Amino acid sequence: MALTGLDIYKLLPKTNCKECGFATCLAFAMALAQKKVSLDKCPSITAQAKEALESAAQPPVKLVTIGAGDKKIEIGNETVIYRHEQKFYHQAAIGLLIEDSSAQDRIDKAIAEIKGLEFERVGQKIAVNLICVRNSSGVKDKFVSTVKKVAAGSDLCIALDSIDAAAALEAARSIRGRRPLVICRNMKILPEFVKAAREENLPLAVSASTLEEAAQATDIAKRSGVDEIIINLDGNGLAKTIQDFTYARRAALKKNFRALGYPFLAFTSQAEPHLELAEAVSYVLKYAGIVIMKNRDKDFIFPLLVARQDIYQDPQKPVQVEPKIYEVGKVTKDSPVAVTTNFSITYFTVAAEVESSKVPTYIVVCDSEGMSVLTAWAAEKFTAEQIADTLKKSGIEGIVSHKKIIIPGYVSVLSGKLEEVSGWKVSVGPREASGIPNYLRNWK
């Protein structure tokens, strides 16, 4: 949250000494607010004022990087409570838990399965991001060897979850270069973890059960020189955690409250897989920076990843598909031709229904600038002329042996004009995509 000129003025010495080159402190404050001048120009600024001003210039939620290279995670730096205000910037990382007390073959299996949790959807790759190794065995060597095994078998980011700072430090050193996240589970041992994180320049997650404790912990970590901090709200369960995430985000954004201005981490608490999924989805929707799950069944992880993809979509920029001819099923020259817009959801909805009709069909997608059918029509991005032009340029005429085109039911008013300008015979399809299977089965 940026400070106004007047806010800054209050922090200045108000001596009007002119050393900064401005006639008055107020003029200097105004220039500072517009970022036209540096604070260093003021010779008599106090340390507190300097800190307050510098902190105001920082983003309200700290950007934290875990890992290195292609698969590194960047979380934080968020600017809004509600996505319609702007957008959510840095997707929550999804992590999976591996316990070092598990049998070797089960650990190998887990690593292999986690590798498969990568999907493509609406032209984007979606995947889990992190493996959290937990020192459930309590044995340092076991922890270090498991971490090494995970690092060797997976290129995902790694989180180290041990109550033994020495074990965490040794594990971190054993995979130097991977820049793992170190999780400190307990305030009492925070100084040791802070030391380890600082030595290896690693991001550190502090754990707390209340926001007050969390603020205290981040303050200690920051003052001790750790820069990249994450807050793990521990052990409060789903209901309390989503509330705290919301209050913390508000405090960071609206009050510029630094001690809570960090990304948040949550471990799922529900044991039943469906409820664990529901819990993880809730955290993703409500401001978590990292969610760590136990269940790695892809039937559960895939919907979670799609929910994340949805909610981090930029509300101002609809996702579009390429305007061209799409073939659904084993099309022939006698297959029906349908036309729709290039808003990805419109296209994928239509394509799914065409597919379920089992009638092979060509879908000609017009460039409607990412608008849905009705919106595009209202905005004159889906007119008879534009459809006729798309048909012509697509070359569909040379592909099918007929000249019959199906248009969405919502734009039935275009029929006459479209026949006139395109020379194609127009039939009006259903208004809702759900009517497509029935319609296509009866199409002649």
Added chain:
Amino acid sequence: MPIELIKEKCSSPINSVEIGVSGKKVVTIGGESAMPFLFDEGNMPNAPRVALEILDSEPAEWPEELIRPFGDSLKDPVGWAVKCVKDFGAGILCVRLQSTHPDYGSKDADHVIPILKSIIKETAVPLIVIGGGDDERDNIVLPKVSQALKGENCLLGIATQNNYKTLAATALADGHSIIAESPIDINIAKQVNILISDMGFNPHKILMHPTTTSLGYGMEYVYSIMERGRLAAFIGDKMLAMPFILFVGSEAWKTKEAKEAASAQGVNWEITTAVSMLQAGADLLVMRHPEAAENVRKYIEIVMNGGGKK
């Protein structure tokens, strides 16, 4: 460390809408005065509710996984309704009058009314009744249905900006509540509520359907429209203070991810859509798969337990 949290207080809560009749079973929908599950900022006097959806005729295009839990009961809407209530714990039922749609046989009101009456008799749970989705047919069938169910205080739908008069007039005359739908557009949502209220309809008998879209198919658009609507309602916009109803079952099971994948994925698709809508402010979810519905009910219980350790 002392911290200053911002607790946003609302000046005007969401309306409470009753469905069903006292003496039998009544449910109250809505009434909250905070964004979802933020109990430090306001109340949610009524937990969000889950209704199970049934069709008045055997579903033609349902995937195997959705047919499995119901088996042969799908052939008999009354038996299906009873199964939903007895076996699957449904406290509210939604009957979609699919058979009245031209694509599914254009059945008349006298075909569906006995079915609805038997369902009421056999289950005694509050009823949501929605038309087949063809405006012309709905305007013929729904008034007769409304009249036949007079006094049952059902929730009838669906009224839209271009087709609300017939349904609103008949629901008003017969004492039912109504579903007002808008196409993911907050201004139209408000407009439909105004149009219906202007006919003399009690705003406390209207539920809003902001349009439902499934996970992966634009769920986030609805999510944000709901959040915007809620924020406006809480600062006093009475024409957006209606509870939200979402048809998550029918939308989730339309997707190929639900239909064509291994069994668990469809159920999870429905659960994930439902949870997202609850976190955006949904008050009433109409669901299809009993396992998804049961898990969402458990989820609601957990989050309503606000702050308690679990």
